Amino acid sequence: xxxxxxxxxxxxxxxxxxxxxxxxxxxxxxxxxxxxxxxxxxxxxxxxxxxxxxxxxxxxxxxxxxxxxxxxxxxxxxxxxxxxxxxxxxxxxxxxxxxxxxxxxxxxxxxxxxxxxx
Numbered sequence: 001x002x003x004x005x006x007x008x009x010x011x012x013x014x015x016x017x018x019x020x021x022x023x024x025x026x027x028x029x030x031x032x033x034x035x036x037x038x039x040x041x042x043x044x045x046x047x048x049x050x051x052x053x054x055x056x057x058x059x060x061x062x063x064x065x066x067x068x069x070x071x072x073x074x075x076x077x078x079x080x081x082x083x084x085x086x087x088x089x090x091x092x093x094x095x096x097x098x099x100x101x102x103x104x105x106x107x108x109x110x111x112x113x114x115x116x117x118x
Contacts, residue, residue: 022077
């Protein structure tokens with residue numbers, strides 16, 4: 001027998017605005033941050049004067065985003081993993097002129113944590 005689901009979108013929207021959702025997102029982001037710190041590349045201290053700077057620059061920040069739904073703006077809560085090192089973009093995606101390899105530290109950390117839930 002086939003079943004049919006009709007979503008209560010206003011109820012789902014209220015759920016996504018609860019503080020508990022932000023706590024759950026923060027817990028997932030902290031786990032991603034720990035995996036990223038474990039796999040972050042660290043330069044040789046002899047040759048690299050900023051050895052370990054990228055690895056120590058990970059942080060989790062709360063995120064509140066306005067999402068329009070049927071013309072009405074609603075707040076959605078979450079968390080974001082950031083790296084505040086000035087060279088984080090080059091480490092993540094690689095550098096064209098400097099031939100820095102693409103490490104994809106955050107992308108791999110997200111994939112590692114997400115694989116636990118599949």
